[in-house]
Structures are given as structure tokens and as C-alpha cells.
Amino acid sequence: MKRKIAIGGAAVLAMSALSAAPALAAEGDATVSVLHAVPDLVVDVYVNGTETVPDFQPGTLTDPLMLAPGAYDIQVYADGAGPAEGGSPAIEANDVQVPANANVTLVAHLDANGNPTLGAFVNDTEPVPAGQARLTVRHLAAAPAVDVRAGGTPVVEDLTNPNEASLVTAAGTVSADVTLAGTEDVVIGPADLTLAEGTNTIVVAWGSAEADNLALAVQTVEAHSAPTGVPSGLGGASDDAAAPAIVLALAGMLGLAAAVLWRRSRLVEARER
Structure with missing residues (x-):
């Protein structure tokens, strides 16, 4: 049922x-x-x-x-x-x-x-410099603290539910995954993310670790206004x-x-x- x-x-x-x-x-x-x-x-x-x-x-x-x-x-x-x-x-x-x-x-x-x-x-739609993009990560899953990696390198560390973290980086495509904080244990991904110039790409970790249904949702908004x-x-x-x-x-x-x-x-x- x-x-x-x-x-x-x-x-x-x-x-x-x-x-x-x-x-x-x-x-x-x-x-x-x-x-x-x-x-x-x-x-x-x-x-x-x-x-x-x-x-x-x-x-x-x-x-x-x-x-x-x-x-x-x-x-x-x-x-x-x-x-x-x-x-x-x-x-x-x-x-x-x-x-x-x-x-x-x-x-x-x-x-x-x-x-x-x-x-x-x-x-966040605040402008970013030319050639740059904003990446926002939100931890909204029933799961412990996590690290978010881009190309195998942590870019957001020890993120807990219901918090978010944001950074500005070069536009382009990156391979992202989510690991348990401080470990190499991948719980979501990897997934290719396209960070378009002048946008804010919002990545949301959701679901439940206990139920083994963790997933990513991705939203993109223009970064051009306050x-x-x-x-x-x-x-x-x-x-x-x-x-x-x-x-x-x-x-x-x-x-x-x-x-x-x-x-x-x-x-x-x-x-x-």
C-alpha cells in the first residue's frame, strides 16, 4: 500500500x-x-x-x-x-x-x-563575473552530514540537513558526487552537472539513507539580479x-x-x- x-x-x-x-x-x-x-x-x-x-x-x-x-x-x-x-x-x-x-x-x-x-x-540571482557560474548545494535528505565533490575534490564539506552552501566557480561541466562527510563513501552520484555562465545551479540531495532512495534534484536560475x-x-x-x-x-x-x-x-x- x-x-x-x-x-x-x-x-x-x-x-x-x-x-x-x-x-x-x-x-x-x-x-x-x-x-x-x-x-x-x-x-x-x-x-x-x-x-x-x-x-x-x-x-x-x-x-x-x-x-x-x-x-x-x-x-x-x-x-x-x-x-x-x-x-x-x-x-x-x-x-x-x-x-x-x-x-x-x-x-x-x-x-x-x-x-x-x-x-x-x-x-540567489545576484550577478556573477563573466565566465563564472554559481553552484548552490542543499542537503534536504534524511541522512548524516555529507561532503559534495566536483571532479573528486570536496567543494562543500560537512553539510547537514536543512542547510545549504554556495560558491562561484568557472562555468563548464563537472562530475559531482556526494559522500558521507570525511569519507570516500559515495552515497549519491556521480552525475555530470553543466554550470552555465551567468546562472545559479542548485543541487538538492533528497530522500532517505535508511530507505536507500537518496537522489539529486537540479534547478537552474539566472544570476542577474539581487x-x-x-x-x-x-x-x-x-x-x-x-x-x-x-x-x-x-x-x-x-x-x-x-x-x-x-x-x-x-x-x-x-x-x-
Whole structure:
């Protein structure tokens, strides 16, 4: 039986753009991408009463989406248990505010202990010198500290969940892998990464070491403008004292939805025994 649990508001925020965003970006629109990095979990997402994201699958990264600033009503259901099936939302929130001019990736992922959680990360679009590229690495897997190597040489060391590290390097193609910190034990990769000039290539380690399903997800954003000041992760380092309201609201939704659906799944499993 497939485990079903809400990955929470991360999917909701970005996918609402499918029905609500204009074809072209308008002044003040927020740029939002979503990575579903919780293994084996599937949800259905409703926005303003309409099923917007059916069967949102692990490993999926949305294209960048433009959201007009404003309020959205959102509901998260267990997969296949929506209103047509007589289901009730695991969690819902009305008038959730989307801030203007944000450039964010929301990631539903596992914390270091294997529990689903939500992180909100600024995508650094600050310019890089000619011939250079930015590489950002995010550790969002249920796994110990890791080193990230390029061409066999560590470029990021002792990175722990839910943190990130970034560096500027020469543009080009590199062979990257992930090892347990301080060892030669490869747990992900190697994989060829193309670091294009003037871009920020974001590499995310996700999954679970215990379940042996660790994987990499890669996102590329243009490096041409200043970051918007969204914090680098809920629970991670940030130069800002407070996160935008949307991030805090979605984080709270995730925790409550996860708890509700975990309880439901355990009841179903008990009845099937």
C-alpha cells in the first residue's frame, strides 16, 4: 500500500499559478518553484475550490511560476480522497497571502530524522563575473552530514540537513558526487552537472539513507539580479528576522496536514490487518 501524507502548502502555493497566474509576468509578481522531495507520498491540491494539482508525485520540480500578489484559498487532500469522493481536507487555509517580488523555491522534504517538513529557500540571482557560474548545494535528505565533490575534490564539506552552501566557480561541466562527510563513501552520484555562465545551479540531495532512495534534484536560475530577502530555510540560517507571512503559513499547514494524514493512514492500516 502506498503511503499517503500531505506534503503541505509547498505544492499549493506554486501550483495555484496554473489557474491564477497571467501568461506574462506583471510588476510585483512572485517567482515560485516547488520541489516535491518526500519519497513515496502523493497528494491532491485544491486552489479556490478547484483541483489544481492531482497526484503530485515525489521527485517533481515545477517550472518557475509567476503568482500575482494576493490572497488564495487552499486545501490539501490525501490522494484520491477529494470532495468528489466525499473526503474532507486534511487542512485548509483561507486568504493566504502571496508576497510581491519573491524569488523562492519551496521544498517539501524529510528532516534529518525522516519526518516530512517544509523549507523555503531564496534563489540567489545576484550577478556573477563573466565566465563564472554559481553552484548552490542543499542537503534536504534524511541522512548524516555529507561532503559534495566536483571532479573528486570536496567543494562543500560537512553539510547537514536543512542547510545549504554556495560558491562561484568557472562555468563548464563537472562530475559531482556526494559522500558521507570525511569519507570516500559515495552515497549519491556521480552525475555530470553543466554550470552555465551567468546562472545559479542548485543541487538538492533528497530522500532517505535508511530507505536507500537518496537522489539529486537540479534547478537552474539566472544570476542577474539581487535576491529578494526571503530566508534561506525554515530553521536554517537567515539574515532576516522574520519570514514572509506566506512561508510561515505554509509551514504551519504542512505540520498539521502531515499529522492528520499520518493518523488517518495508521487507522486504515490497522483496519486492513
